[in-house]
Amino acid sequence: MISTKGRYGLRVMIDLAKNDNGTYVPLKDIADRQEISKKYLEIIVKKMVEGGLVKGSSGKGGGYKLVKKPEKYTVGEILTLMEGTISSVACLADKSYDCPRRKKCETLPMWKEFDGIVHDYFYGKKLSDLL
Amino acid sequence: MISTKGRYGLRVMIDLAKNDNGTYVPLKDIADRQEISKKYLEIIVKKMVEGGLVKGSSGKGGGYKLVKKPEKYTVGEILTLMEGTISSVACLADKSYDCPRRKKCETLPMWKEFDGIVHDYFYGKKLSDLL
DNA sequence: CTAATTCCTATTGACATAGTAGGAAATAGG
DNA sequence: CCTATTTCCTACTATGTCAATAGGAATTAG
Numbered sequence: 001m002i003s004t005k006g007r008y009g010l011r012v013m014i015d016l017a018k019n020d021n022g023t024y025v026p027l028k029d030i031a032d033r034q035e036i037s038k039k040y041l042e043i044i045v046k047k048m049v050e051g052g053l054v055k056g057s058s059g060k061g062g063g064y065k066l067v068k069k070p071e072k073y074t075v076g077e078i079l080t081l082m083e084g085t086i087s088s089v090a091c092l093a094d095k096s097y098d099c100p101r102r103k104k105c106e107t108l109p110m111w112k113e114f115d116g117i118v119h120d121y122f123y124g125k126k127l128s129d130l131l
Numbered sequence: 132m133i134s135t136k137g138r139y140g141l142r143v144m145i146d147l148a149k150n151d152n153g154t155y156v157p158l159k160d161i162a163d164r165q166e167i168s169k170k171y172l173e174i175i176v177k178k179m180v181e182g183g184l185v186k187g188s189s190g191k192g193g194g195y196k197l198v199k200k201p202e203k204y205t206v207g208e209i210l211t212l213m214e215g216t217i218s219s220v221a222c223l224a225d226k227s228y229d230c231p232r233r234k235k236c237e238t239l240p241m242w243k244e245f246d247g248i249v250h251d252y253f254y255g256k257k258l259s260d261l262l
Numbered sequence: 263c264t265a266a267t268t269c270c271t272a273t274t275g276a277c278a279t280a281g282t283a284g285g286a287a288a289t290a291g292g
Numbered sequence: 293c294c295t296a297t298t299t300c301c302t303a304c305t306a307t308g309t310c311a312a313t314a315g316g317a318a319t320t321a322g
Binding site: 001002007010011014035075085087088089090091093101105106107110111114117118121122125130131 | 132133138141142145166206218219220221222224232236237238241242245248249252253256260261262
């Protein structure tokens, strides 16, 4: 299940794309438009800055802006950053985890196939597709 | 993310299907084969009994058995019972929830489309496909 | 200098997850 | 009837995540 981090994060990205006029967009404006607490959005946006999705600028006239064009972002990369993983099962979320039942597990192939579908869907969808 | 309830539940169903000889299969055997604590499986299987997926019988010679043929179960119905919902976002998980931003939400159509894909995948997959 | 804004740390309440523990009730077979 | 086996039931617990809130420090444009 996608949490508010992923859902709100995506909405922030869309908001930034829609209100991009070259300058920085203050978080307060985004919070007002999206009807999400600005305080909570700070946590969300901080992650996005750390993950390199957006750029922040302090001080008056500051705010946030996208670092590339909306068509260059995939929904997948945004969700993966915000959620940590997009995998549907713990077995596949941690790539380094080597399950002892890997070979005999009857469900693993299904989870892998499903994960592939999910991956293809979200990485095939661009931020610009949501505007 | 599918929790152990859904993952283990599915494995119990597969185990029951594979070891179905007309009689009841004791949980101890399933726990041994699946390498999952029997105590924990009790919680899992209890849900499956309540949900009508399997039938339980107490006492010596007791255990659990499927109530229909493996090809009559979909993975979707099993996961939905165990997880509560299979929806990827809270907005869609609770059918009665009427989001005030429903009309202007730019992400909702995507979540709906994605949920459709997930639904089709899991409800199109039969328990018998996993044997 | 000031107002606006991000940046940073800490805290909280509620809930879910992944179990464990102990025993009561039921039942088949001798 | 007795016993071994098995489900059924209630309770408990530790850990973590979620969804925030709170207060203030640092930064910067005008």
